[in-house]
Amino acid sequence: MGLKSLAVVILAATGVGQSPPPALPEGPGKELVEAVCTACHTLERVVAKRATKAEWQDKVLEMLQEDPDITQQERDQIVDYLAKAFPPKVAGK
Numbered sequence: 001m002g003l004k005s006l007a008v009v010i011l012a013a014t015g016v017g018q019s020p021p022p023a024l025p026e027g028p029g030k031e032l033v034e035a036v037c038t039a040c041h042t043l044e045r046v047v048a049k050r051a052t053k054a055e056w057q058d059k060v061l062e063m064l065q066e067d068p069d070i071t072q073q074e075r076d077q078i079v080d081y082l083a084k085a086f087p088p089k090v091a092g093k
């Protein structure tokens, strides 16, 4: 293998050129959101949104209606996490 192709292999292996996924804040449910909510789109969709708990509940229900494998307990954890991590920008009080 020549030097040039070796460089290509190294670049490919280290993922140079790929932008990193948006970081989610730490908290219970984070791994669940990362695993479940990336099935159809990237996390950019998720982190761009701000909503109340009720709105997140509706959204998660809508997103996961065709995925019966996610248990109610997992859905609750996802909603709790999202409501805490991505609340509305203007407090509705």
Ligand code: HEC
Pocket (backbone or CB within 6 Å): 033, 036, 037, 038, 039, 040, 041, 045, 046, 049, 059, 060, 063, 064, 066, 067, 078, 082
């Ligand atoms: C079954 C596929 C699927 C899964 C799983 C999924 N989504 Fe989506 N999501 C979509 C599609 C398709 C769109 C684009 C539809 C649109 O723009 O209204 C979208 C758009 C979005 C949007 C932006 C549009 C809006 O209404 O604000 C948000 C936020 C979002 N998803 C959050 C989530 C979260 C949170 C999860 C995990 C609980 C999730 N999605 C899992 C399919 C999915």
